[in-house]
Amino acid sequence: MFVHTWATEVAPAYRAVLAQALQAHRAHELDAAERLYEQVLTLRAAQPDAMHYLGVLRHQQGRSKEAVEWIAAALKITPHHPDAHNNLGNIHKECGRLSEAESCYRRALECGPDHYNAQSNLAVVLEAQERLDEAFEAYGKLLQQAPRYAQGHYLMGLFLRSHAQHVQHMEQSAECFRTAHALDGGNVRALEALGISLYVLDRRDEAVQVYRDWLEREPDNPIPRHMLASCGGAPAPPRADDAYVRDTFDGFAESFDEQLLKNLGYRAPQVLADALAQVLPQPSGSLDVLDAGCGTGLCAPLMRPHARSLSGVDLSGGMVEKARQRGGYDMLDVAELTAFLAARPHAYDLVISADTLVYFGRLQDVLAAAHDALRPGGWLAFTLEANAGEEDRIELSPSGRYQHTRAYVERVVAAAGLQNARIASDTLRREGGQPVHGWVVLAQRG
Ligand SMILES: C[S@@+](CC[C@H](N)C(=O)[O-])C[C@H]1O[C@@H](n2cnc3c(N)ncnc32)[C@H](O)[C@@H]1O
Incomplete structure (x- = not known):
């Protein structure tokens, strides 16, 4: 996503070090790249490429505020650098500051009208702001500009x-x-x-x-x-294969653009937080909380006020890396959820799972493991995609996710030994222009 190209004439004294830094950066050797960028800056104070890419690196280290400062400082020296504007836009976008991101992409396009990466990013942030006509126009312009750009x-x-x-x-x-x-x-x-x-x-x-x-x-x-x-x-398999989940979400994590798109109208974390607010005491930082299938960490800021400790687990290393960058967790693990829960009896006061059990058809094993991982009185909160049928069944839908009927959910929640079940119906996101209906389920270990 971040574009690494030479921008300015580089003097020989630090050129080799900068080249090494970029090479290490591209190879994701962040510690080595950091040292080398800093070395460039001691050889030549305020070298704008080193400042720009050190900014990119700081964002990758989860230090986004510093990242913005470094790139803004680089842009004071080379204000017409489209890549730097584009990368600054990417940082704002990933931090959810969509209008700042939009301004950066527009500046990148002023400096380099053929910068199709910036054009593509501009379209994405317009779409994410639900400015659909403008987004459509921007995607159209992108295809005109770069007709052979598959993405x-x-x-x-x-x-x-x-x-x-x-x-x-x-x-x-x-x-x-x-x-x-x-x-x-x-x-x-x-x-x-x-x-x-x-x-x-x-x-x-x-x-x-x-x-x-x-x-x-x-x-x-x-x-x-x-x-x-x-x-x-x-x-249909009883649940999505681990390799399918890993491949799907590792690929997904690489492209935050797609994530933004797919997250349009995505409400599962907020809907669960609202439901939990009705059963939990006022947030007092006193609970051990697990975010089960944490993905990129969208539940973290909502659960943090309740948490003495906040852990996240996910099968996808790529998603966990994004969650690490976003911050907010005390612990993050890359692991399969059922096995992870089964290995941690009585470990949590709250297990929250947003839009993850949709990759499970049969819920019996994971719910039994969640029950055992909770302490007495602890809550499990999760969302599912709803199958509107009256009967007790599961269906694998063409999106690759499972849908469950209410009768099925009621039966398996009770069979897992969970009590005080509350199953509400809500809209969790949009797909194909249509709302996707889901179940918002809360249940408690007795
Ligand atoms: C749609 S994402 C939701 C992520 C996050 N909870 C959110 O609301 O943004 C589903 C996540 O579940 C994870 N997942 C699916 N099956 C899993 C399993 N068996 N064990 C652990 N994680 C799993 C995926 O890797 C993915 O990150």
Whole structure:
């Protein structure tokens, strides 16, 4: 996401050190890169490239305030550097300061009108601010500017699918995903997205074919295997395979742009926090809390006031890394949730799990493990996607997530030994222009 290119003429005395710093930075050797940038700055005070990339690095270390200061200082010296404006925008965007991010991307485009990364980022922040006409125009401009940029077609496809108002939008989204994959065979997320759009368009056989062909090319890839099951082309597993979850979310974590898009209208953490406020005492920093399937850490700021200790666990190392950058946790682990809970009896006063048990079909094992991991009187709070059926059942949906009926949830919560169950229905996010309905479940260990 961050663009590393040379910007200014570099004098020989520190050039080699700066080159080494950039190399270490690209290789994610952050400690080495930090030392080398600092060395550049002792060799030549206020060298703007070192300041700019040290700023990028500070953000990656979770020190975003300093990051902004470094890049702003670099921009005082080289005010027409589009990459620096773009990277400053990325930091604001990742910190949720969307209008500041927008200004930075606009400045990057003033300095470098062909900077398609900035154009793409501008479209994303306009969409995230729900300025949909402007976002559509910005994505269109991106495709004009860089017609062979696969990610641009992919993002346009996601935009059309997220805000589809007519069947044509969904059809256009499928075309965008097809083009994205044709331009970049490595962009398998476009293939996954294509299958979903085809399924939603009721072209189930074509969706099945997309996944079958993909699986034939890559028989060990857990993503097409899971997605084939999700559209009825193979039996559904009892829960999403660990490898599927890891691959999906590691890929997802790499692109905060996509995350912002998918999180449009995403409310699960807030909805759980509101529900918990009705059963927990006033926040007093006294509970041991686990964020189960913490992802990038969106629950952390909501749970922190209740927590004496706040732990997070997730199967995806990429997501955990983002959570670490966001901050707020005392401990973070990369592990499978059921096994993690089972190994920690009586460890928590509260276990919260937002939009994670949707990757579990059968809930019995994970709920039993959560019960045992709670102390007596402790609360478990989680969301699920709702299947509106009356009967007791689970369904794997074409999105790759499971849906549960209320009757199923009631039965398995009780079977896990949990008490005082409250199951409310709410809207958790939007998908394909439609609200996604979910269950907000609270239950207590007796
Ligand atoms: C949609 S994200 C939600 C993340 C976060 N709770 C939030 O609300 O933003 C679902 C997360 O669940 C994690 N996950 C899914 N199945 C898991 C499992 N069996 N064990 C641990 N984490 C899992 C994924 O890696 C992913 O980060």
